[in-house]
Amino acid sequence: MSQRYSSFEPKGTRWLLQRLTAAFLVVVLAFHFMLLHFVNHAADVTFAGTQMRMQTAGYFVTMVAFGLTATFHGVNGVYNALVNQGIDGTAKAVVKYGLVLAGLLLAVQIVRLSLVMAGISL
Amino acid sequence: MSTGITKPEEEEETESQAVGAARAAGESAYGQARMDESEIDAANEASQRRARRAVEDADRTVELKVFRYDPEVPEKEEPRFDSFTVPFAKGMTVLDALMWARDHYDSSLTFRHSCRQAVCGSDALFVDGKQRLGCKTQVADLADEGIPGEVRIEPLPHAEVVKDLVVDMEHFYDQMESVEPYFQDEDTPDGLNEQRQSRENREKIKMSTRCIWCGACMSSCNIAAGNNEYLGPAAINKAYRFAMDEREGEDLTEHRLNIIEQEHGVWRCQTQFSCTEVCPKDIPLTEHIQALKREAVKKNLKFW
Amino acid sequence: MSQSYDRGLVEDFGRWTEFSAGMWAWIFHKFTGWVLVGYLFTHIAVLSTAMSGPEVYTSTLQGLESLLIVRFLEVGLLAVAVFHILNGVRLLLVDLGIGLESQDRSFYASLILTGAIVVASVPTFLAGAV
Numbered sequence: 323m324s325q326r327y328s329s330f331e332p333k334g335t336r337w338l339l340q341r342l343t344a345a346f347l348v349v350v351l352a353f354h355f356m357l358l359h360f361v362n363h364a365a366d367v368t369f370a371g372t373q374m375r376m377q378t379a380g381y382f383v384t385m386v387a388f389g390l391t392a393t394f395h396g397v398n399g400v401y402n403a404l405v406n407q408g409i410d411g412t413a414k415a416v417v418k419y420g421l422v423l424a425g426l427l428l429a430v431q432i433v434r435l436s437l438v439m440a441g442i443s444l
Numbered sequence: 445m446s447t448g449i450t451k452p453e454e455e456e457e458t459e460s461q462a463v464g465a466a467r468a469a470g471e472s473a474y475g476q477a478r479m480d481e482s483e484i485d486a487a488n489e490a491s492q493r494r495a496r497r498a499v500e501d502a503d504r505t506v507e508l509k510v511f512r513y514d515p516e517v518p519e520k521e522e523p524r525f526d527s528f529t530v531p532f533a534k535g536m537t538v539l540d541a542l543m544w545a546r547d548h549y550d551s552s553l554t555f556r557h558s559c560r561q562a563v564c565g566s567d568a569l570f571v572d573g574k575q576r577l578g579c580k581t582q583v584a585d586l587a588d589e590g591i592p593g594e595v596r597i598e599p600l601p602h603a604e605v606v607k608d609l610v611v612d613m614e615h616f617y618d619q620m621e622s623v624e625p626y627f628q629d630e631d632t633p634d635g636l637n638e639q640r641q642s643r644e645n646r647e648k649i650k651m652s653t654r655c656i657w658c659g660a661c662m663s664s665c666n667i668a669a670g671n672n673e674y675l676g677p678a679a680i681n682k683a684y685r686f687a688m689d690e691r692e693g694e695d696l697t698e699h700r701l702n703i704i705e706q707e708h709g710v711w712r713c714q715t716q717f718s719c720t721e722v723c724p725k726d727i728p729l730t731e732h733i734q735a736l737k738r739e740a741v742k743k744n745l746k747f748w
Numbered sequence: 749m750s751q752s753y754d755r756g757l758v759e760d761f762g763r764w765t766e767f768s769a770g771m772w773a774w775i776f777h778k779f780t781g782w783v784l785v786g787y788l789f790t791h792i793a794v795l796s797t798a799m800s801g802p803e804v805y806t807s808t809l810q811g812l813e814s815l816l817i818v819r820f821l822e823v824g825l826l827a828v829a830v831f832h833i834l835n836g837v838r839l840l841l842v843d844l845g846i847g848l849e850s851q852d853r854s855f856y857a858s859l860i861l862t863g864a865i866v867v868a869s870v871p872t873f874l875a876g877a878v
Contacts, residue, residue, distance in 0.1 A: 333707045334740050341843055348833050348840075355829065359869070364822065365813035365876050369802035389792070396785035403778055406712060408671040424789075431792055438799050573766040666771065715842050717770030717851055731848045738845070 336398055343395040350388045369439075376440040389432035397425035495548035502531030506583055506591055508545055510553065511598040514607045523605075525596075526550070532583065532591050538571050539578035542597065542609075555609035562724060565656030568663070569609055570598040575660035575722040600663035616659045619675050623703055625682040629693050645690045652685040652732055654725040661719035661729055673708035677719035677729040680704055684732040687739065698743065705740040713737070769852035773835055780832040787825060819877045826873065827866045834858035 358364055362371065376382050401421050409417060437444065499505055508528045514520035528545035539557055546553040556566040560579045567578035572586055572595060586592040603611035633639050661677040662668050668676045675683075686692050687700045704710050710733055719729040767775075794812070798805040812818050838854045841847055847854065 333709075333711050334705055334737075334744050337711050337737065338741050341840060344836050344840060348836055351829060352833060355826065359822075359826070360872060363872075363875065365810065367806075367809050367813075369798060369805040372798070372805070373802075392788055396781070396788050399781050400785055403781070405707070406667055406671065406714065410673075428789060428792060431796065435792065435796055435798060439795075666774075714774050715770065715839065715851075716774045718768065720848075721768055721770070728848065730842070730851075731845060734843060734845050734848070737843070 336402075340395060340398055340402070343391040346391050347388070347395055350384060351392075354388065372439050373441055376436065382436065382440050386433060386436050389436070390429055393425050393428050393432065397421050397428075491548060498531050498548070499529050504532040504591055505529050506532045506536075506541060507594040508541055509594055509596045510542070510545065510609070511605075512553075512608055513605050514552075514554075516607075526553075534584075536583045537579050538569065538576070538581045538583060538586075538595065538597065539567055541583055541595070542578060552608075554607045563656060565658035568600055568658035568660040568724070570600055570663070572596050575600060575664045577658060577660070577724040580724050600659060602663050602665075602669040603659070611659075613659055615672065616662050616676070616678070617657075619662070619679040620657060620682060623675065623679045623683040623700065625679075625686065627686065627689075627692065628696060629691070631693055639691055641689070641691055645688075649685050649688050651725075651727050652681050652688070654727055655681055655685075656725060658724060660722045660724060664718040664722040666716055666718060667712050667714055671708065671712060674712040675704065675709050677713075677733065680710055680713070680733050680736060681727060681729050684736055687736065701736070701740050701743055704736055705744075710737045710740060769855045773838070773851075773855040773858075776831060777835050777839070780828040780835075783825075783828045784832055814877065816874075816877050819874050823866065823870060823873045826869055827862060830865050831858060831862040834861055 358367065376385065401418065404417050405414070506529075508530055509525045510528060511523065512520055512526050513523040528549050530541045530544045533540075539555075539560060542553070542555055543557070546555075555569070555578070557579065558564040558566045562577050562580040565577075568575055569578045570576075571578070571581055572592075578597075583595060584591050586595055597609065599605045599609045599611045603613070603615070606612050655678060657678065659678065661681075665674075665677055668674050683700050683704045687697050687704075692700075713730070713733045715730055715734070717730050720727075720731070723729055794808065795805070797808045835855065835858045838851070838858055841854070842851060
């Protein structure tokens with residue numbers, strides 16, 4: 323999570339990214355709920371319907387971005403919550419790399435899944 | 445602010461002066477090191493009699509429940525609450541009530557106070573579940589109407605208690621010092637020239653200069669409670685006071701931003717607004733912390 | 749700040765009745781955040797059934813949706829998400845230094861709005877399952 327860029331201070335970077343992803347997620351999460359609970363009922367979801375939506379380029383890109391920003395926002399949020407609790411030393415390092423790993427796995431899975439849903443095989 | 449209650453306080457002063465004089469007389473004039481037991485008992489009894497009479501004569505009284513703890517006295521090693529009945533007088537502050545209790549019931553009741561007008565910042569206390577200045581809190585304001593039946597007074601939470609209502613402020617002062625709360629510019633005008641500040645800039649930092657180092661904000665902060673490395677609201681506000689002052693040179697402002705943008709600097713603030721709510725000087729602490737977060741981000745983006 | 753003895757309920761969450769609006773907003777935001785990040789992982793896991801084939805995906809989702817408990821959990825999820833969104837907007841404004849004086853009112857507003865949206869959505873969420 324805190325990759326070191328030359329002079330780009332990591333602590334403030336994560337703070338800023340958390341806000342930027344938040345602003346994006348507010349819009350997309352609301353859209354996601356509207357689309358899959360009100361426009362289409364969740365109970366009526368089928369693979370065909372999902373595939374139809376995911377084959378629209380704009381929707382596909384939005385959903386992948388949605389998944390990835392949500393992953394960052396969520397995992398970074400958990401890390402912040404734990405740092406605020408005052409963890410440090412080994413515990414902090416374990417949590418940090420554990421969360422980085424979990425976040426990366428989830429991100430990879432989101433991309434793979436999106437490709438399957440859109441019927442794109444690489 | 446402590447209003448110096450007119451009549452009862454005068455009596456009280458003279459009474460305690462009389463006791464003091466008696467003590468001084470006992471110690472020096474008669475060449476004795478201390479008052480002997482019977483004299484102490486007599487003085488205590490007289491004091492208690494006076495307290496009883498004052499309470500009986502009072503139209504209204506208020507019950508103080510005061511936290512007591514003293515690791516050096518066996519009877520007070522276990523923290524407990526003591527109750528003191530204090531005659532209420534119009535304009536009485538929590539500090540006035542505490543002083544009355546100390547002077548009439550138990551001279552070992554310990555709390556810090558000095559100026560009694562919300563300037564020295566000595567008497568931040570946890571009164572009825574909130575950090576307040578004893579001298580700035582009217583007893584009457586603690587009840588929805590009339591006067592409160594009971595006022596609970598405790599030392600500031602999240603700080604080590606030294607004795608009764610006195611907490612160890614060392615950590616707080618360390619955090620304050622760590623932001624280097626002073627001008628250190630070499631670049632001041634020569635001779636008799638003034639170093640001017642624009643009115644707008646003065647307005648911008650005005651509230652932040654009001655801090656009296658009472659520690660109420662730090663005590664109220666949930667993050668500072670669990671994390672000793674966090675600078676805390678007061679220290680960040682101090683940094684704001686100088687970083688936003690146009691008279692401070694750019695290099696120093698950057699140095700200051702480097703201090704507050706560390707991991708346990710501004711980023712730990714979770715905008716719970718607890719500090720802003722308890723600040724006895726009404727400093728918009730959260731606003732200042734947020735402004736510094738934005739400054740730090742802007743500074744870093746410039747390099748990018 | 750270490751303590752030479754335990755002041756117990758004097759500190760921390762034993763004092764929850766004395767918490768102010770900003771503190772409650774933080775607690776709720778943190779709680780809903782934990783729920784949402786937990787849901788994110790679960791959600792992706794469930795949708796990953798698509799990798800085992802279209803039929804598995806469709807039957808898994810429709811099987812879950814036919815359970816009444818899942819419908820209620822979804823209403824709960826909506827409540828959690830809506831609050832996190834609305835309070836998140838409030839926090840973004842706070843970060844921008846906008847409306848800090850009315851931060852308590854904006855918290856109450858997000859609570860009330862969340863309640864209203866959730867109540868209004870209950871019929872849609874339970875349709876077909878009750």
